[in-house]
Amino acid sequence: MSEGAAAQETDVIVIGSGAGGLAAAVTAAQRGLKVLVLEKDTVYGGTTARSGGVLWIPANGINGPRSDADVRAAREYLVRECGEALFDAGRVDAFLANGPRMVDFFSSQTSVQFAPLPAYPDYHPDEPGAVPGGRSIMAAPFDARELGPRMKALRPPLKEITFVGMMFNSSQEIQHFFKVTRSLRSAVYVARRLMAHGTEMLRYRRATRLTNGNALAARLAKSAFDLGAELWLDAPALRLVTQGDGRVTGVVARHPETKADVHIRARRGVVLACGGFPQDVARRRALFSHAPTGAEHHSPAPATNTGDGISMGIAAGGVFEDSLPNPAAWIPVSLVPRGKAPHGVFPHLIDRYKPGVIAVNPAGRRFVNESNSYHDVGIAMRREAGHAAAVAWLVCDHTALRRYGLGHVKPFPLPLWPQLRSGYLLRGATLEALARRIGIDPAALQQTVAEYNRHAEQGEDPAFGRGSTAYNRYLGDHDHAPNPCVAPITRAPFYALRVTVGDLGTFAGLRTNERAQVIDARGAPVPGLYAAGNDSLSVMGGNYPGAGITLGPAMTFGFIAGEQLAALQMQPTETAHAG
Incomplete structure (x- = not known):
């Protein structure tokens, strides 16, 4: 990482090293611009690396031939999802x-x-x-050793969503771990994965077979490094610099080595x-009605995601739009005890479908x-809670728990006693x-389970329609x-x-x-200032239409920002002042 003397001038400054920021950086650098990425944390990859x-890119060309009809249908779908x-x-x-x-x-x-x-609905x-x-x-798996x-x-x-530090490439791969005691093929697969992972941990002290968001962040970073983009870690942006006419011309940041403020x-501009x-x-x-003090909400996002970009954008004349019916991507989360360390936040992505x-x-x-x-389950939890903390309980029997696990609790043959002793389960x-x-009315729970069981014997759920859509079934147990x-x-x-409402961004x-x-408030661009990813208002209108509706737009608008910056004429040197 180039962390030497502070660069006093560059073409493009990108603040943040997640998918949106790195997409902008790579696009601009590939077009010949000098790019500096500022990352507040001591590691790069942002929330993307945890995702x-x-x-979600209609007509992406990866799942099959592109179709204009799919673009038209996607637009129709988004009109419905966003609301007119x-x-x-x-x-x-x-x-x-621009997504394709x-x-x-x-x-x-x-x-x-x-x-x-191709089958993800x-x-x-x-x-x-x-x-x-x-x-x-999704991002293809990546060998971290290529990063040097x-x-x-x-x-x-x-x-919380790894197994002894191991990442999983897909729900299909996870199925092998669910079936490890019931399928010879799965047992062999799991044994090979564990052996390969153990070798990686011994040699590198981390997994080198990267998947999911970790692979995406690594691939984007590798691309940025290959193109000569500079990355400063532990270098928070403190404020934007503007000219008298409001144009954003730079950034004051904390230099990672000297710890001095540098202009x-x-x-070209700032992203x-x-x-x-x-x-x-x-x-x-x-903004979160279920978090009256702000502390009732828990997010698996990095602790450094504290709205800095939004605050800087507002100071430069931008407008923070907070009128969405859902200001975040909701998800049920549980708090995982870590001894004396702060609790972990587990996002319930898979278990609820089983x-x-x-x-x-x-x-x-x-x-x-x-x-x-x-997101839909989170909306329902918030609706139930009104203006109080949103709490629910996931309930299952011994068969389901040992077959699928629950939250941070892993399926058989891994033991239950650590989670039972900590009070997590x-x-x-x-x-x-x-x-x-769990402190609820015994008669009510018994009646609820009896009503559910009456129809579950036949695989039916007339009360709520579980398994009635292709999406429901996609993450269920296809062998059941x-x-x-x-x-x-x-x-x-x-x-x-116990689960509460958290977010995925x-x-x-x-x-x-x-x-x-x-x-700005008049709808005019703030000259020299761009935003991508979760610093910008979601293009989905506060709804969640499909898998990847955060990263898809983040990379697309990062790409657009990079192209726009490359098309600009360089601004003449002028005296700037902090704004």
């Missing part, structure tokens, strides 16, 4: 037109490669314009890509189709005993018939795990236009 690494009042035609059309171009550029000109996900597959698969792609010494500074994956001029505000307690208190797992509210009643998307010999342990998402809860002992953000420019 699933999936991008929040549908931004200019930005949506820019995303749909972005995929082509990175696939052909950089180290970024994508893998197909849109999250609301029965809505007009939705499709049962083909719009989501920079491998050490790549943000590791989220610890860095940007001849804000700091990951939104998931760890900004004040904004959470103001047969034999239900969610109940504090009154002991089901309230949602547990196999719907994490609660157990009862009967449903009545379990209800008393007749419904991959439904099984009765009958075998004692019974288990429960924020949706509220700076207003931007179809060229990724930050715009």
Whole structure:
């Protein structure tokens, strides 16, 4: 990493090293511009490195031939998902037109490669314009050793969703671990993966077979390094620098070596890509109804994602748009004890879809189709809570727990006692005993499970329709018939795990236009200032249409920003002042 003497002048400054920021940096650098990436943390990769690494790009060309009809259908779907009042035609059309171009550029000109996900359905597959698969792609696995010494500074994956530090490439790969005691083929696969992973850990002290978001962050970083982009770690941007006419001309940042404040001029412009505000307690208190003090909300995003880019954008004349009905991408999360260390945050991405797992509210009643998307389940939890902390319990029996695990609890043959001893997982010999342990009405829980079981025996869920959509079934157990998402809860002992509402990133953000420019209250661009990723207002209107609707637009608008910056004429040197 180039961390020597502070660069006093460059073409483009990118603040943040996640997918949006690195996409802008790579695009600009590939077009011959001098690029400096400033990263507040001591590691690079942002939230992207902890993510699933999936991008939602209609007509992406990776899952099959492109189709103009798919673009038209995707637009129809987004009109429905956003709602007419929040549908931004200019930005949506820019995303749909440039997303496939972005995929082509990175696939052909950089180290970024994508893998197909042809069967991954849109999250609301029965809505007009939705499709049962083909719009989501993901980063291809990557060998971290290609980063050389920079491998050490790549943000590791989220610890809570790894197994002894091992990342998984897909839900299909995870199925092998679920079936390890029931399938010879899966047992052999798991043994080989564990042996390879053990070798990596012994030699490099981290996994080198990178998958998901860790692979995407590494591929983007490798591309940036290969093109000569400079990256400063432990170098927070402190404020933007503007001219008298409001043009953003640079950044004041903390130099990583001298720790002195340094003014860095940007001849073309600045891109804000700091990951939104998931760890900004004040904004959470103001915008998240389920977090009246801001502390009731927990996010697996990096602790450094505190809204810095948004604050700098506002100071430069940009507008923070906070009117979305859902200011963040909600997900049920559980808090994992770590001894004396701060708790970990586990995002419940897979377990809710499995047969034999239900969610109940504090009154002991089901309230949602547990196999719907994490965002939809989060919306339901918030609706149940009103203006109080949103809490629910995941409940299952012994069969489901040992077959699929639950949250941070791994399936058989791994032991349960660590999670039982820490209090993360609660157990009862009967449903009545379990209800008393979790503090809900025993009669209500018994009645809820009895009502659910009455239909679950036949694989049905008339109350909430689990398994009724292609998306529900996609993450269920395909070996379980007749419904991959439904099984009765009958075998004692019974288990429960407390979940609250967290996020996978924020949706509220700076207003931007179809060229990724930050715009002011009049709708005019703030000269020299761009935003990508979660620093910009979500193009999805606060909804969650499909897998990858954060990273897809982040990389697309980062790509657009990079192209726009490359097309600009260099600004003449002028005296600037801090703004």
